[in-house]
Amino acid sequence: MKLGLGTVQLGMDYGINNTEGKVLKEEAFEILKVAWNNGIDMLDTSALYGESEYVIGQFLKDNNMPFKVISKLPPCKADDIENRFSESLKKLNKESLYGYLVHHFDFFRENRYIWDFFQKAKLQKKVDKLGFSLYYPQEVEYLIREDVEFDMVQLPFSVFDQRFSGALKVLRDRNVEIHVRSVFLQGLVFKNALTMNGIFEQFKDKLSSLHSISQDINVPISALCLNFAVLNEYVDKVIIGIDSLSNLQENINALSYQDRVSDVYNSLLNLNEDNENIILPFNWDKQ
Secondary structure, eight states: OOEEEEOGGGTSOOOTTOOSOSOOHHHHHHHHHHHHHTTOOEEEOOTTSTTHHHHHHHHHHHSOOOOEEEEEEOSOOGGGHHHHHHHHHHHHTOSSEEEEEESOHHHHHHOTTHHHHHHHHHHTTSEEEEEEEOSOHHHHHHHHHTTOOOSEEEEEOOSSOOTTHHHHHHHHHTTOEEEEEOTTGGGGGGSOGGGOOGGGGGGHHHHHHHHHHHHHHTOOHHHHHHHHHHTOTTOSEEEEEOSSHHHHHHHHHHGGGHHHHHHTHHHHHTTOOOOHHHHOGGGGGGO
8 A cells, every 4th residue: 555644634734725724633533543444554744733733642542553654853852852842642542753854944954963863763663654744855955965864755746746867766765655645736636727827827837737637537635646656666655735634535546546647647747837826825825
């Protein structure tokens, strides 16, 4: 199972297509149960995801479903790093984590000493794998150039955002576990091209092409975009954000379309978009 469950929506409002807001606790628990029962054994969270860690922890306390949990360190003061890590473990009701990532790369670059704590936590067997949540390919280049030893990365990757394609083999050759996120670009892939305006005007043709491919092979947009990432040979996990139980089931069902998506894979590769104002959601508010 290549899918991992992103849990930001379990703790806060998130996503341009999310009209319901944060998932209620009861549905969140049902989502986690269905995910586990369908072979999804990995949860991705962060101290910055509102109540996400707490919700997961309450679930794990009452259910014998040993998910592999990945959390992330937010920017904080040097003397607060250990407390932040301990708080995450406490909220999650875990004695150790599968992965612990630096949430903001600039925070690491400006405070390299934080890696000492990360390595200490690994030596103490409080975390299995250390790594980074990345946004730019040059961040991979920096880590390799500075000879930083890391086990895992999480990075954006989608039909439209293929900036990391060249780095994937390099990472795999270094035995780095590769997780990708934002395969739906926070819901942008589902938008009607005719309604696009502003900076997105120049994006209409590619969005229309994606929808045309979807119609031609009779595969939902969600399945097209999800399997584009799943079919990449270097990707270990595709982290999917879920805002409802039906949304989870839709993504699980999407895996059945892999063969059809494989047939149009090269066409999807051609939809690569270089404009970071379009493919990086945190730039959207600047338009």
